[in-house]
Amino acid sequence: MARPANIETPPARLRSIVTLAAPAIAALLLQTGVLWADRIMLGHFSATALGAMQIAGPIEWTLVSVASAFAVGTLALVGRAVGAGDHAAARRHTTISMVVAVALGTIAMLAAYALVLPTLHLMFANTDAAAEVARQYLQVALLAAPFYCVGVAGFAALSAAGDTVTPLKIGVAVNVVHVGINWLLIGGHWGFPALGARGAGWSTAASYTAEALLTFAALSRAGLPASLRPFRWPFGDAAGRDALRALRRLSLHATSERVVYHVAYMAFVWMIARLGDDAMASNQALIAIEAISFMTVEGFATASGALVAQELGARRPERATWVGWASTGLAVLTLSSFGLLFLALRHQLPALVTPRADLQAEAARALIVVAIAQPFMAVGVVLGQAVRGAGATRLALFVSLFGGFVVRLVVTWIATSRGFGVMGVWMGSTADWASRTLLLIAIWRLGTWRDATRELPAG
Incomplete structure (x- = not known):
């Protein structure tokens, strides 16, 4: 997709937000339908199978989310390069991100098998039945962690280049596959065994793999700002090494944020598990409902x-400020309606x-x-x-x-x-x-975020 047009009027800028957001929302709502x-x-x-997802879901999410946190850097760096009209830099950042995705996804998979699965019963000792079912799901689903990271990195690069339609198309294809395999393997249809949560694990792994392959194919198209073509090993020159340093610098704090958040979230999950299997199942129903708005x-x-x-990237910080406020305003109106x-x-x-x-009454x-x-x-x-x-x-x-580690855990502990x-x-x-909300409004008003990428290597 070409460099974004010079949008002058507020209505036109709003349309640019909606145009980019609408396919992303559609793709994510499709994921919600799958959930x-x-x-x-x-x-x-x-x-028990439903309650097991209160254990397996957060563990899976934590591992792949931390492993793919570098994609925050991909979004910032590819977007900055596209805004500046530097498509060579955009392609370089995309290629580096895909290589990093494979490496970090593999590390996450190995860490899960070495550290998480063997200790699952110790972490959730009072929910033995659900913990065993969760282990069966994770054993299969986490095999595809490298593919998940490739998909996340690729979607970040495409979105940063202004293309949210391609991820939507990929999402449609992948989720049809996911639901179909779920139907075959969870309850057992057309002669397939009824595997329950383990069947859901196989469908998840197949979906991650298909998404990665389709995303790689999409990024291999010539002429895209974030294309992988012509492919070249990205670390062989100074520009590639500078780009890797820029990604590493942005990703360090992004990964730390994910680690902090997910350590807090796993403590949050442990507090929910203390309430018993029924509470976990009820909470899973609520997560599925809120997923529509999230x-x-x-x-x-x-x-x-x-x-x-x-x-x-185009050196228009005032417009960047406006985009943040306008996007947030549209989101507040939409989610208030969901409320x-x-x-x-x-x-x-x-x-x-x-x-x-x-469970319905509790939810x-x-x-x-x-x-x-x-x-x-x-x-x-x-x-x-x-x-x-x-x-x-x-x-x-x-x-x-502050929000995820301090406020959430303290209030949840007191309330439960x-x-x-x-x-x-x-x-x-x-x-x-x-x-x-309070912290981010203050940060956005202060405007110090505008200078965050100025000191990065050119990449």
Whole structure:
């Protein structure tokens, strides 16, 4: 895709945000549909299988999320190069990111098999049945961690170059495959064995692999700003080594942020596990419901981060500031609408995920808190990604450390200890998003994020 046009009027700038965000939102909502399909199939297979995903899901997410954190640097560097019209640099950053993706994904896979799977029963000793089912899922799903990282890096490069349509097309194809394999292997159809969560693991691994291959093919098209063609080993000259140093510098804080967040999140998961298998299953129903709004706001965040990076690369910091505010405003309006929907349908939505009336009632009570969290989550996700797109990964690390590690854990511990159950879990989450909102608004207003990439090697 060509260098972004010089957009002069606010309505035209809003259209540029929506144009970039809409395919990203569609792709992410498609993923949400797949999450719903997963949880519905597992929930009807057994409550233990559904509850096991409260253990397996966060562990899988933690490992691949930390391993792919470098893609934050990919977004900032490719976006900056595209905004400056330097397509050679954009291709160099993309190629380096793909090589790094394979290496870090492999490390994550090996770490999981060496350290995580052998200790799963120790970490979740009071949920033996769910922990064993979670282990069966992770044994298979994490085989594809390198492919997951390749897909994330490729999507970041495409989005930074202004192309969110290609990831949508890839997502459609991959998710059709995912749901089909789920249907065959979770409950057992057309002569296939009923594998439950292990079957979901096989479908996840197949999806990650297909996504990586299709993303690699998309980036191999000639003429793209972020194309891998003509391929050349990126570390053989000074420009390539400078680009690697730039990626490493941005990724250091981004990876630290992910580590901090996920250490806190695993402690958060442990607090939920203390409440028992039923609470974990109820919480999984809530996660599936909130995923609709979370994936929507991630689409706005994709647009925000990419456009901020492009505007800074084009030396238009005022427009970068405007993009951050406008993207956040659109997200707040959208997620506030979701909050009202969650309130209105709080008794009906949980019934779509689990057939058990007691779990539905517990989820319905907590949905009130989920609804309140929506505008805060909009600010936290979108403005946070704008800060990362600017390359200010150190500031993003600070916000995540305070909100995710301090506020979320303290409030969740107090609320669950005082008998609020699953609702207390979501009180902690809401307090986290509210604290991020205050910090990120202050950071964006101060404007120090504008200079974050100026001292990086040229790459």
